[in-house]
Amino acid sequence: MTNAIGVQRATAVELREVTREYGGKHARVCALDGVSLAFPQGTWTAVMGPSGSGKSTLLHCAAGLEHVSSGQVFLAGEDITAASDRELTDLRRREIGFVFQSFNLIGSLTAEQNVALPLKLSGHRVSKKDVRAVLSGVGLADRMRHRPRELSGGQQQRVAIARAMVTRPAVLFADEPTGALDSTSARTVLGLLRQMVDTAGQTIVMVTHDPAAAACADSVVFLSDGRIVDRAVAPSAREVADRLAALEA
Known part of the structure; x- marks a missing residue:
């Protein structure tokens, strides 16, 4: 991808002719069918499609959570295609952040402790300064010692984003990050993701069903039956909704 002044961006994640199949030879399901796709550094890509189109499988394969069939x-x-589970685990800890619809925070830990957890699990020294800086960056400087039950849904998702970012990953994968939020909280979280791309050069790959969320991204990739069938650059929410409706018709 080339930016507005003609500078070629490096690629953060790339899939080349990726196929992912499940089941035996008599009941085989092809979730991804020869997908080739590159996610440039410092960009935000939304992935959309009907139910069963392969969105989550694409996310999992790109993040090394699932091995590809070919x-x-x-x-x-x-190249992580032939990496062992141990190598993939180490790579994910170093290079990848995850944000999910369900937040996945540990209820007995404070926001500060939840954010520090990835550093502890990877054996890195936990810097309270870094943890507090990333929480301040998501607007939660005054909520560091609160536990999840003391936070709103939008605040919990911001803690989850801070936890994903504390290791400074090369790529942030987000699976329906606003799916459990009210519209106001969703706008706040999407604004935060936009800021991370524009000011910090973060790369984000996001699966979503929400046209308004997808319209916040730089580009949208549309899947159907495991194949890329459409793309849009900086589309409006209406354009995204229309294209998605055409696929679901």
Whole structure:
């Protein structure tokens, strides 16, 4: 991808002719069918499609959560296609952040402790300064010692984003990050993601069913039956909704 002044961006994640199949030879399901797709550094890509189109499978394969049946996956310039589970776990801890619809916070830990958890699990020294800085960056400087039950849904999602970002990952994968939020909280979270791309150069790959959320991204990729069938650059929410409706018709 080339930006507005003609500078070629490096690629953060790339799938080359990726196929992912499930089941045996008599009941085989092809979730991804020869998908080739590159996610440039410092960009936000939304992935959309009807139910069963392969959105989550694409996200999981790109993040190294699932092995592909054929093809190649490159993450941060490294071919992870044949990596072992241990190698993939180490790579994910170093290069990837995850944000999910369900937040996945630990209820007995404070916001500060939840954010510090990935650092502890990877054996890194936990810097309270870094943890507090990332929480301040998501607007929660005054909520660091609150537990999840003391936070709103939007605040919990912002803690989850801070937790994903504390290791400074090459790519942030988001699976329906606003799906459990009210409209006001969703706008806040989407604004935060936009800021991370524009000011920090973060790369984001987001699966969503919400046209308004997808319209916040730089580009949208549409899947159907495991294949890329459409793309849009900086579309409006109406354009996204119309294209999605055409696929579901």
